[in-house]
Amino acid sequence: MVETRSASKSLSQRRREDGEAKEQVWHRGVAISMWQNSGDEHSQWTAFIRSRFPFKALPFGFNRYSGSHSVNESCPNTWDRYEEDFNLAKEAGCNAFRLSIEWARIEPRRGYIDLEAVARYNAMLDSLERLGLEPNASLHHFTHPQWFEDLGGWEVEANIPIFVDWCIQAVELFGNRIHFWATFNEPT
Numbered sequence: 001m002v003e004t005r006s007a008s009k010s011l012s013q014r015r016r017e018d019g020e021a022k023e024q025v026w027h028r029g030v031a032i033s034m035w036q037n038s039g040d041e042h043s044q045w046t047a048f049i050r051s052r053f054p055f056k057a058l059p060f061g062f063n064r065y066s067g068s069h070s071v072n073e074s075c076p077n078t079w080d081r082y083e084e085d086f087n088l089a090k091e092a093g094c095n096a097f098r099l100s101i102e103w104a105r106i107e108p109r110r111g112y113i114d115l116e117a118v119a120r121y122n123a124m125l126d127s128l129e130r131l132g133l134e135p136n137a138s139l140h141h142f143t144h145p146q147w148f149e150d151l152g153g154w155e156v157e158a159n160i161p162i163f164v165d166w167c168i169q170a171v172e173l174f175g176n177r178i179h180f181w182a183t184f185n186e187p188t
Contacts, residue, residue, distance in 0.1 A: 029096030038079035044149035100141035
């Protein structure tokens with residue numbers, strides 16, 4: 001669990017009629033990578049794992065939690081079971097929750113926005129808000145779309161504007177609901 005102090009308005013303070021923050025808020029929360037907790041068929045890590053470790057050679061490949069095939073077989077499947085995870089965070093005394101907004105889920109093919117993935121993230125944000133957990137997001141938690149990797153990923157300077165466009169897209173999609181953003185997970 002991570003605790004941070006914020007001078008920004010908390011979820012409840014943002015909704016006050018007078019608009020004034022009367023006190024600073026201490027955020028006590030947890031953070032997850034959606035890929036590490038749910039997998040993603042379109043990320044460069046999934047492609048890497050599949051290229052090195054074909055399913056037939058490994059004792060995993062069937063997700064016992066969701067009943068679906070995933071390279072992340074032992075993951076808790078937050079994508080489908082987010083309510084349970086968020087409730088556990090609330091029960092642990094958290095008032096904030098950081099998750100990664102997986103670029104590969106939102107834009108699995110360059111220029112194509114998966115509206116079902118956007119709707120799922122909005123459902124997650126609804127759940128966090130219902131529980132009084134301040135949503136926080138990271139935009140790159142060590143994974144990105146395979147198509148970005150095919151363009152050379154971070155090794156090609158000309159690709160940086162593509163990532164900037166992704167960041168703008170994410171804020172346009174969720175910025176009215178998420179007020180604490182990390183561009184990169186653990187940037188140091």
